[in-house]
Amino acid sequence: xxxKDFLSSDSPTWCPGCxxxxxxxALKKAIVNxxxxxxxxxxxxxxxxxxxxxHYIKCNCFNGLHGRALPVAVAAKIANHKLTVIVTTGxxxxxxxxxxxxxxxxxxxxxxxxxxxxxxxxxxxxxxxSPTTDIGYVTQFQPQGVFEEPLHPVSMAIxxxxxFVARGYSADTKHLSWLIGEAIRYKGFSLVDVLQPxxxxxxxxxxxxxxxxxxxxxxxYDSSDKVLALQKADEWDNKIPLGIIYxxxxxxxxxxxxxxxxxxxxxxxxxxxxxxxALEEFK
Amino acid sequence: xxxEFTITITGEAGQGMQTIGMVLCGLxxxxxxHIFANQDYMSRIRGGxxxxxxxxxxxxxxxxxxxxxxxxxxxxxxxxxxxHKLAKNGIIIADKKQxxxxxxxxxxxxxxxxxxxxxxxIFINSVACGVVLSITGIDFKIxxxxxxxxxxxKTTQIIExxxxxxxxxxxxxxxxxxxxxxxxxxxxxxxxxxxxxNDAIALxxxxxxxxxxxxxxMTPSTSIMNVIAHFAKNYNIVIEQAEDEIAAxxxxxxxxxxxxxxMSGTSGGGLALMVEGVSLxxxxxxxxxxxxxxxPAPATGFPTRTEQADLNFVLHSGHGEFARAIFTPGTIEQAxxxxxxxxxxxxxxxxxxxxMTDQHLADxxxxxxxxxxxxxxxxxxxxxxxxxxxxxxxxxxLTENGISPRAIPSWIKGVIYVDSxxxxxxxxxxxxxxxxxRMVEKRFYKKMKGLMQEVQSPETYxxxxxxxxxxxxxxxxxxxxxxxxxxxxxxxxxxxxxxxPFPSSGVISxxxxxxxxxxxxxxxxxxxxxxxxxxxxxxxxxxxxxxxxRPFDVDYLMEKLEKLWSKKTS
Ligand SMILES: Cc1ncc(C[n+]2csc(CCOP(=O)(O)OP(=O)(O)O)c2C)c(N)n1
Ligand code: SF4
Numbered sequence: 108x109x110x111k112d113f114l115s116s117d118s119p120t121w122c123p124g125c126x127x128x129x130x131x132x133a134l135k136k137a138i139v140n141x142x143x144x145x146x147x148x149x150x151x152x153x154x155x156x157x158x159x160x161x162h163y164i165k166c167n168c169f170n171g172l173h174g175r176a177l178p179v180a181v182a183a184k185i186a187n188h189k190l191t192v193i194v195t196t197g198x199x200x201x202x203x204x205x206x207x208x209x210x211x212x213x214x215x216x217x218x219x220x221x222x223x224x225x226x227x228x229x230x231x232x233x234x235x236x237s238p239t240t241d242i243g244y245v246t247q248f249q250p251q252g253v254f255e256e257p258l259h260p261v262s263m264a265i266x267x268x269x270x271f272v273a274r275g276y277s278a279d280t281k282h283l284s285w286l287i288g289e290a291i292r293y294k295g296f297s298l299v300d301v302l303q304p305x306x307x308x309x310x311x312x313x314x315x316x317x318x319x320x321x322x323x324x325x326x327x328y329d330s331s332d333k334v335l336a337l338q339k340a341d342e343w344d345n346k347i348p349l350g351i352i353y354x355x356x357x358x359x360x361x362x363x364x365x366x367x368x369x370x371x372x373x374x375x376x377x378x379x380x381x382x383x384x385a386l387e388e389f390k
Numbered sequence: 391x392x393x394e395f396t397i398t399i400t401g402e403a404g405q406g407m408q409t410i411g412m413v414l415c416g417l418x419x420x421x422x423x424h425i426f427a428n429q430d431y432m433s434r435i436r437g438g439x440x441x442x443x444x445x446x447x448x449x450x451x452x453x454x455x456x457x458x459x460x461x462x463x464x465x466x467x468x469x470x471x472x473x474h475k476l477a478k479n480g481i482i483i484a485d486k487k488q489x490x491x492x493x494x495x496x497x498x499x500x501x502x503x504x505x506x507x508x509x510x511x512i513f514i515n516s517v518a519c520g521v522v523l524s525i526t527g528i529d530f531k532i533x534x535x536x537x538x539x540x541x542x543x544k545t546t547q548i549i550e551x552x553x554x555x556x557x558x559x560x561x562x563x564x565x566x567x568x569x570x571x572x573x574x575x576x577x578x579x580x581x582x583x584x585x586x587x588n589d590a591i592a593l594x595x596x597x598x599x600x601x602x603x604x605x606x607x608m609t610p611s612t613s614i615m616n617v618i619a620h621f622a623k624n625y626n627i628v629i630e631q632a633e634d635e636i637a638a639x640x641x642x643x644x645x646x647x648x649x650x651x652x653m654s655g656t657s658g659g660g661l662a663l664m665v666e667g668v669s670l671x672x673x674x675x676x677x678x679x680x681x682x683x684x685x686p687a688p689a690t691g692f693p694t695r696t697e698q699a700d701l702n703f704v705l706h707s708g709h710g711e712f713a714r715a716i717f718t719p720g721t722i723e724q725a726x727x728x729x730x731x732x733x734x735x736x737x738x739x740x741x742x743x744x745x746m747t748d749q750h751l752a753d754x755x756x757x758x759x760x761x762x763x764x765x766x767x768x769x770x771x772x773x774x775x776x777x778x779x780x781x782x783x784x785x786x787x788l789t790e791n792g793i794s795p796r797a798i799p800s801w802i803k804g805v806i807y808v809d810s811x812x813x814x815x816x817x818x819x820x821x822x823x824x825x826x827x828r829m830v831e832k833r834f835y836k837k838m839k840g841l842m843q844e845v846q847s848p849e850t851y852x853x854x855x856x857x858x859x860x861x862x863x864x865x866x867x868x869x870x871x872x873x874x875x876x877x878x879x880x881x882x883x884x885x886x887x888x889x890x891p892f893p894s895s896g897v898i899s900x901x902x903x904x905x906x907x908x909x910x911x912x913x914x915x916x917x918x919x920x921x922x923x924x925x926x927x928x929x930x931x932x933x934x935x936x937x938x939x940r941p942f943d944v945d946y947l948m949e950k951l952e953k954l955w956s957k958k959t960s
Contacts, residue, residue: 117819130836162818162819169808171674178638178640182602183647185628185645186645190648372626377767380597380625380769389589390584
């Protein structure tokens with residue numbers, strides 16, 4: 108497959124210079140690399156600027172409700188485990204409105220990949236604070252500045268037992284595309300948190316701000332060491348590590364339920380289901 | 391000799407009324423009798439007062455009676471609580487010594503002593519079965535078989551102790567209780583099924599090809615989940631306990647989008663969380679079946695009791711305008727067949743379809759005959775073979791009947807775009823006014839028009855009667871029995887097992903002829919009555935409403951009708 112096979116008829120409505128473009132470029136590259144046809148890939152999203160992304164790639168797309176991408180995605184994967192399922196979501200969508208689903212889908216460990224475009228702000232609704240907005244940041248709705256402690260998605264995911272946690276930066280599309288590829292290849296629930304500048308509403312965490320702090324993990328970094336991973340995940344104020352922060356193979360939902368041993372649920376014949384045996388139990 | 395009576399087993403939560411009740415139900419069913427059984431339980435795991443009532447009859451039984459003929463009291467409290475509900479010539483059975491009861495008019499059985507003799511109090515249930523059986527004059531052999539069946543997963547020692555204690559209860563009673571007031575006239579045994587409404591819904595879903603069931607537990611819908619889980623392995627169904635109802639409906643929609651039939655079940659409080667997802671199903675045109683097993687509300691309400699007060703809510707759940715169908719089965723048979731139909735309609739019209747039941751239908755048992763093969767399942771999708779030729783595909787192609795052929799992702803060569811935003815035929819987001827008009831027409835007008843053609847006609851009885859009772863859902867049984875008992879006074883009923891689309895023409899043609907129309911509902915707001923008026927312009931002349939959390943029984947309804955009648959004629 109080539110880039111042109113994934114060309115959508117719909118074009119982005121993002122602001123010029125938006126960090127979402129970098130994620131789109133990186134995701135396209137990653138998808139071309141995994142060597143699957145558009146029809147075998149499903150992009151699921153919620154609502155937000157980030158969540159519009161699936162329209163801009165020619166793959167199957169389910170653009171659902173704010174915060175609700177994960178339940179749709181995991182269930183679609185369960186129904187047809189041959190699909191490659193990828194979620195594109197924002198920090199508000201995934202860590203705010205959809206927080207409960209993130210928590211529980213890390214536990215559920217269905218084999219999907221979640222890419223969070225983390226611009227530390229609500230873009231689509233014009234600039235309110237998100238769960239990852241830095242303390243003190245002033246918005247129209249937070250005129251005194253945000254006073255809640257921001258969520259640290261990477262350390263949170265590791266603590267919850269997520270088996271694949273990575274951080275990328277949308278200005279480094281080459282590295283990000285590699286990360287996304289690894290996340291897709293990983294068998295289980297994988298989370299890629301992406302630093303994504305919003306050039307309109309986030310005046311603090313700009314390209315310059317992220318670029319000054321972001322650095323790539325050394326090749327010698329041992330991503331299977333959880334204690335080290337949690338240490339790395341805590342780095343934020345001066346230096347922000349990029350890469351696969353934590354990786355560990357765990358049994359997936361599909362393995363535990365034996366789904367892989369069956370043809371996908373969608374291929375089962377339902378026209379001739381005989382329930383006489385079940386009925387026997389009610390005699 | 392009797393043709394019908396009501397037995398009530400009562401005690402504290404946790405004393406096993408359900409087990410003994412079910413053994414007795416199975417046993418009387420095997421003698422050929424008809425059964426209607428219902429549990430009245432409190433929202434607690436131990437203590438309180440619960441009771442399991444079984445109506446045993448020579449003729450089909452569809453509802454409860456008000457008075458109990460035989461009360462088996464498993465604790466002292468129960469005697470006090472149920473004394474006043476005893477029918478004429480009724481009998482209370484209790485362990486007087488154990489409960490220190492002095493009252494004379496009680497049939498005293500040393501439950502505890504007998505059970506202890508075989509090792510433990512847990513055998514009290516079996517002793518009680520033996521007692522009831524002897525009083526009703528059934529051969530002990532039938533009980534022996536039933537106990538073997540009921541405890542088939544226990545050790546032989548336990549089974550033997552159960553049988554022995556039952557036998558001693560049986561023999562004790564045969565000796566001490568000489569009357570034959572409660573000897574039942576047996577019928578010819580037929581092979582019938584004994585199940586409740588939730589069992590029927592679960593079996594209907596399995597038959598309809600549901601492959602994914604997800605829910606967050608909420609009484610009284612929970613047992614649907616348990617029954618499907620019980621059979622999941624045999625029928626390759628994936629069940630998942632969602633983190634909340636929001637996840638449940640979104641998961642059901644995700645699985646359905648991917649190509650399988652899926653369902654979720656809850657009660658009103660859970661449905662309140664699901665409504666945004668209901669709207670998502672409407673907008674994305676993704677089929678989904680949702681069971682609302684109603685319980686009294688608002689908020690957490692009466693968790694283990696019954697009500698029919700979610701009708702307005704289900705009619706309007708979800709923001710915006712889109713087509714939906716709402717089935718309201720009145721019997722266990724209807725619960726089974728309409729669940730199958732719900733899946734069919736959901737897939738055909740690509741809409742959310744509701745099955746509304748309530749605690750009363752969910753938890754009450756009856757003997758039923760179901761024909762599992764009477765309905766064939768036909769899918770309404772672009773099948774796998776056909777899909778191979780589909781290259782460029784538009785999910786929301788505008789068609790005459792508003793239904794766009796539905797492709798399954800990965801089966802067709804092309805890709806599928808689905809969106810909760812307003813979208814083009816291709817599925818991409820749009821703000822175009824003209825496309826918006828076309829899409830609303832498609833999702834709302836055109837689909838409703840199609841649905842109207844296949845609406846389930848109401849069932850009627852004694853159509854030419856002077857008074858016609860109107861009801862929906864679980865009140866079917868009381869309507870039916872009240873009319874049968876009232877025949878000479880010209881009483882008929884009209885029962886709706888589908889309330890949306892509203893079967894207006896069928897309803898009008900019946901109600902036009904009636905002198906008096908009385909709606910009978912388990913709610914305070916006369917919700918069906920209002921719907922009837924808004925859809926047909928016909929206003930009921932009177933309402934019989936019950937909203938104490940308890941189901942109607944036939945005696946209660948007849949009393950109310952009697953009053954109404956005397957007011958009319960005086
Ligand atoms: C239930 C619901 N609540 C609120 C909204 C409005 N809304 C749309 S996007 C959004 C926040 C998006 O923020 P984020 O996920 O960070 O995405 P971004 O736009 O920054 O990419 C909100 C609150 C909605 N669509 N649905
Ligand atoms: S508002 Fe921000 S996130 Fe949204 S498109 Fe513009 S730059 Fe990007």
